[in-house]
Amino acid sequence: MSCEKRLRELSGIGALLLTFLACMVSIFTESYYMHALFVIWLAMLLAYLGFVKQSVQYVLLYSFTTFWLIMMIPKGVMIISPMLLGMIYKFIVPIMAAYLTFKIPSGKLIAVFQKSSMPQNILLILVIMIRFIPTISGEIKTIKEAMKVRGLTGSKKKVFFHPLRTVEYVVVPLIFRSIKVGDELAAAAIVRGVENTGKKQSYYETKMSKTDIVILTISLLLLIVCII
Amino acid sequence: MTKEKMTVKDIVTVAVMMALFYAIAFLVGMGTVAIPILYLYGTAGIEMFLGSIFYLVAANRVNKHGLLFVWVMIYALITAAMGYMFMVPYFIAVAVISEIVMIGKNTYRNPVRNMIGWSTYGIGMVLGIGVPCWVAWESYQKQALASGFADATMKLQYNMVSSPKLMLVGVIITVILSALGVLISQKILKKHFEKAGILS
Numbered sequence: 001m002s003c004e005k006r007l008r009e010l011s012g013i014g015a016l017l018l019t020f021l022a023c024m025v026s027i028f029t030e031s032y033y034m035h036a037l038f039v040i041w042l043a044m045l046l047a048y049l050g051f052v053k054q055s056v057q058y059v060l061l062y063s064f065t066t067f068w069l070i071m072m073i074p075k076g077v078m079i080i081s082p083m084l085l086g087m088i089y090k091f092i093v094p095i096m097a098a099y100l101t102f103k104i105p106s107g108k109l110i111a112v113f114q115k116s117s118m119p120q121n122i123l124l125i126l127v128i129m130i131r132f133i134p135t136i137s138g139e140i141k142t143i144k145e146a147m148k149v150r151g152l153t154g155s156k157k158k159v160f161f162h163p164l165r166t167v168e169y170v171v172v173p174l175i176f177r178s179i180k181v182g183d184e185l186a187a188a189a190i191v192r193g194v195e196n197t198g199k200k201q202s203y204y205e206t207k208m209s210k211t212d213i214v215i216l217t218i219s220l221l222l223l224i225v226c227i228i
Numbered sequence: 229m230t231k232e233k234m235t236v237k238d239i240v241t242v243a244v245m246m247a248l249f250y251a252i253a254f255l256v257g258m259g260t261v262a263i264p265i266l267y268l269y270g271t272a273g274i275e276m277f278l279g280s281i282f283y284l285v286a287a288n289r290v291n292k293h294g295l296l297f298v299w300v301m302i303y304a305l306i307t308a309a310m311g312y313m314f315m316v317p318y319f320i321a322v323a324v325i326s327e328i329v330m331i332g333k334n335t336y337r338n339p340v341r342n343m344i345g346w347s348t349y350g351i352g353m354v355l356g357i358g359v360p361c362w363v364a365w366e367s368y369q370k371q372a373l374a375s376g377f378a379d380a381t382m383k384l385q386y387n388m389v390s391s392p393k394l395m396l397v398g399v400i401i402t403v404i405l406s407a408l409g410v411l412i413s414q415k416i417l418k419k420h421f422e423k424a425g426i427l428s
Contacts, residue, residue, distance in 0.1 A: 081263075084261050176424070182237075182241055185240050
């Protein structure tokens, strides 16, 4: 089975429940080993679904953070803030799971949210935010390149002494680009009948697939082990 | 002020601006966490200062009631997803108060009213630091310590929330930064966005 096909098997409810379980692991696990076990499981899952590069990146970041927290901080090496490391250590689990939620088609998430009694406005905002957050870094990269071409990046001294101007140079085009993307998104949604007040159905099923059940069962078992 | 409901275009604008705001808020949180005192007293203020431009663009473009309410409610949902469920009622209250502050005609295009509304939200964020301590100090402490919060920070937080004077310092810092943010953002708004005609 190809990676795309495997990812297609993952449903919206599966991805959301996995993220929820990851949050629970992050909150309740106290043992370093159990925490590491769940990270390894998520890394394997990411690799299985075709995100090998991201999986390796997360594992490297996790290994570095844990190494520093366990080995260097007790020795008093505080070059990196222990709280920052602690936050990375705690947030990496939900972020890895949320990465999958970001990667599945937003239609799948809408299908799940529509089943709940959430108001439509809040539902739409949540789904658009989930979809839009990953594109922000791409937009910033483009703006940076455009600034470089026009010679606006300047020296570090300039950036340091005129922070507001620098922010203005980045933020204003970022908002312009985002609004343009947003308008196109709104137009596309309206064309697809988002304003229709009738009962909506989805192209995607909200039932769990076999892949979901396997993934969630293993995650749940790991969560139980982590808590015990 | 139109009494009609938010259109899809409005909702998308709000969502996109909120995504940008939370991206900045996340970066600020990660940046300030290294310095405990700045983390407790400054995070909300810096977030409000840098994020005001996104709020103002959304407010001026949408200009409909309920915007600030939705803005805070989404934050409440994010907090709930992070495991701090008991914060939800508090943020619902903040959302309602922030929206009440904005009652009136065309208030979302009024710089002064926006400044008041945005600062109210800011105050809600600072006082939010106290809520976990007042409601459930024991369980919060356990959870926060497990999240890598240093013991010193917890003591600092406890001192802050148990002293009204220190709380007031936090509130004042946040209000000043929020108001300053709106002031500067309003200038940027006039300089760039009004001319481009994207606010109407």
